[in-house]
Amino acid sequence: MSTIHWSEITPEHIYRNRRALMRGAGGLGALATGACGGSTAIPGPAATPEAAPVRAGSDTDELGDRLTTYESVTNYNNYYEFSSDKEAPARLAKGFKTEPWTVTVGGLVRNPRTYAIEDLVGKFSPEERIYRLRCVEGWSMAIPWLGFPLHKLLKEVEPTAQAKYLRFESVFRPDEMPGQKGGFFNWPYIEGLRLDEAMHDLAILVTGLYRKILPAQNGAPLRLAVPWKYGFKSTKGIVKIDLVDKQPTTFWMAAAPNEYGFYANVNPEVPHPRWSQATERRIGELRRRKTLPFNGYGQEVAHLYAGMDLRKNF
Ligand SMILES: Nc1nc2c(c(=O)[nH]1)N[C@H]1C(S)=C(S)[C@@H](COP(=O)(O)O)O[C@H]1N2
Numbered sequence: 001m002s003t004i005h006w007s008e009i010t011p012e013h014i015y016r017n018r019r020a021l022m023r024g025a026g027g028l029g030a031l032a033t034g035a036c037g038g039s040t041a042i043p044g045p046a047a048t049p050e051a052a053p054v055r056a057g058s059d060t061d062e063l064g065d066r067l068t069t070y071e072s073v074t075n076y077n078n079y080y081e082f083s084s085d086k087e088a089p090a091r092l093a094k095g096f097k098t099e100p101w102t103v104t105v106g107g108l109v110r111n112p113r114t115y116a117i118e119d120l121v122g123k124f125s126p127e128e129r130i131y132r133l134r135c136v137e138g139w140s141m142a143i144p145w146l147g148f149p150l151h152k153l154l155k156e157v158e159p160t161a162q163a164k165y166l167r168f169e170s171v172f173r174p175d176e177m178p179g180q181k182g183g184f185f186n187w188p189y190i191e192g193l194r195l196d197e198a199m200h201d202l203a204i205l206v207t208g209l210y211r212k213i214l215p216a217q218n219g220a221p222l223r224l225a226v227p228w229k230y231g232f233k234s235t236k237g238i239v240k241i242d243l244v245d246k247q248p249t250t251f252w253m254a255a256a257p258n259e260y261g262f263y264a265n266v267n268p269e270v271p272h273p274r275w276s277q278a279t280e281r282r283i284g285e286l287r288r289r290k291t292l293p294f295n296g297y298g299q300e301v302a303h304l305y306a307g308m309d310l311r312k313n314f
């Protein structure tokens with residue numbers, strides 16, 4: 001009877017949640033005021049009716065920079081499962097089936113679960129978050145995502161005391177993803193976060209952008225956005241999340257351990273072995289701009305790395 005697809009009800013969710021958004025739910029209000037709820041060990045949405053107005057619906061990020069156009073966000077992509085050519089995923093991902101889709105959350109948790117994507121979206125209503133995305137290659141964007149904080153999902157599955165890291169696994173479908181046919185890389189794409197990083201309110205699971213359903217080339221139906229880290233940490237096409245006790249070996253660490261570390265925090269002072277990270281090109285702009293420590297989210301996240309040598313833990 002009721003066959004309304006979840007992607008069609010998403011805009012209404014947004015509409016319904018707009019009042020909550022405007023009151024400063026989650027990280028948006030925090031971002032706009034620079035006082036993020038994530039400065040506590042177990043962050044939660046610090047929503048209060050008195051919170052400062054937020055930038056939902058704004059066409060700039062909290063630093064005042066224009067959003068990258070929808071056109072660029074959806075036509076200039078890194079998605080090696082399809083191709084290493086950034087203009088190819090938009091074309092090659094056309095018709096990629098993102099439903100049915102399940103996400104299995106397991107490992108060191110009390111309540112392991114497999115979610116249908118529509119259940120995830122129904123359960124954790126999407127919020128708009130405007131984040132910068134800084135690729136390790138030296139380009140960046142400002143993107144209005146729709147998603148929900150990863151800590152909401154973690155709260156439901158209840159990591160055990162042994163859980164120290166998360167391991168994210170992307171979809172493996174070599175018949176549909178031509179990049180997975182080559183022998184060079186170790187598929188599937190794997191990424192990871194430390195548990196306290198994953199609990200930070202800025203770390204979100206993304207289901208949309210520009211208030212639309214997430215396009216396949218951007219990682220539909222579910223991808224991460226971890227805005228203080230290089231873009232490769234933001235796993236696309238997530239099918240599995242495991243809580244583990246050891247630091248996972250990621251896709252890029254396996255491919256080039258001297259070039260890509262586990263932490264991958266945006267850091268203008270630590271060059272990539274083959275290029276500087278001091279500046280970046282914002283897509284749509286001509287001049288390069290300075291790269292900010294932690295991609296401009298240092299106030300919110302620097303405490304996570306207190307006492308760590310960020311050159312060693314690159
Ligand atoms: N599964 C998967 N996730 C991935 C990648 C990839 O190749 N495969 N590329 C990463 C890199 S390097 C970047 S910069 C971002 C790009 O996200 P965007 O295309 O939505 O801007 O996705 C990240 N997530």
Ligand SMILES: [Mo]
Nearest residue numbers: 135136231232
């Ligand atoms: Mo990237």
